[in-house]
Amino acid sequence: MPIAPQLLAPEHPSLDTADAVSLLPTRAVLFDRISERAASTDRAPAALVLIGLLRRDNGWPMPGSQLDQVAATFSRSVRGDDWLARSGPAEFAFLLNGLSPDAEIAAHRLVDAVADEGIPGLTAAAGIAGLSPETSAGEVHRRATLCLTAARTVGAGQVIRYSGTRR
Secondary structure (H helix, E strand, C coil), rough: CCCCCCCCCCCCCCHHHHHCCCCEECCCHHHHHHHHHCCCCCCCCCEEEEECCCCCCCCCCHHHHHHHHHHHHHHCCCCCCCCEEEEEECCCEEEEEEEEEHHHHHHHHHHHHHHHHHCCEEEEEEEEECCCCCCCCCHHHHHHHHHHHHHHHCCCEEEEEEECCCC
């Protein structure tokens, strides 16, 4: 007897917009928010800060309780006009108002906040990219991810800002 596909529960529209573990907005919502915010950056600058968690252990996925703890710390750390989302399995995204150098100061504070949480073996690194009206949300995220990857390679506590220059 074939089994017909049947939904067990009605689909809820917020499932696409909120991360199941942290209840923060998802990456898709982040991209929409970057696009909206980038349009006004000629008048009021903004930057994307990606905080990536680093673990020194067996490599198993981070327990939800620890992700909740970090998400709560980040939620307490954002200013009223800044915005926080979940960007990946071990990444959090902040849209911060202000210039990239100011975002760099905030990123150091956020990276330090992870270390101060006292979760054994957990540290963080950060990548930063400025928003502009001519740069797509995907490109802004790619630049911040590139910087985050470089920061993670260097090690815990590192913050790297995208400068857009080539040698």
